Amino acid sequence: MSCSFKIKWTLLVLLRCKQSPESCFEQWGDTLVMDWTHRTNDLGYHLGSLAVTSATGRGIPVVDFLALDQREETMKQIVEVFKHRNPRWSGIKSVVTDKDFVEW
Numbered sequence: 001m002s003c004s005f006k007i008k009w010t011l012l013v014l015l016r017c018k019q020s021p022e023s024c025f026e027q028w029g030d031t032l033v034m035d036w037t038h039r040t041n042d043l044g045y046h047l048g049s050l051a052v053t054s055a056t057g058r059g060i061p062v063v064d065f066l067a068l069d070q071r072e073e074t075m076k077q078i079v080e081v082f083k084h085r086n087p088r089w090s091g092i093k094s095v096v097t098d099k100d101f102v103e104w
Helices: 021-028 072-085 087-091
Strands: 011-015 031-036 046-053 059-067 094-097
Touching: 031 072, 046 072, 059 072
Parallel strands: 031 094
Antiparallel strands: 011 059, 031 046, 046 059
């Protein structure tokens, strides 16, 4: 007997920042950077971060997350959760990622 099901949620969002993520985002939130780790586990999940860049160019993580994949739809969901939790998201002028969709 086999059973199959589809998981509707593809990510778990974890917040982390020495200051509150909201204050970091308010102070430096005009550019949002998405970065992923590569081959850091053998369990099949992917670890990623959303970070803002300070005036000195240093990245400050505002959200760390685990995702089942790195597909475009998953990234959109991650950004949507971030937007929902941060009303000032409309101040973002650019989103940067090192993901090349041709890799798949």
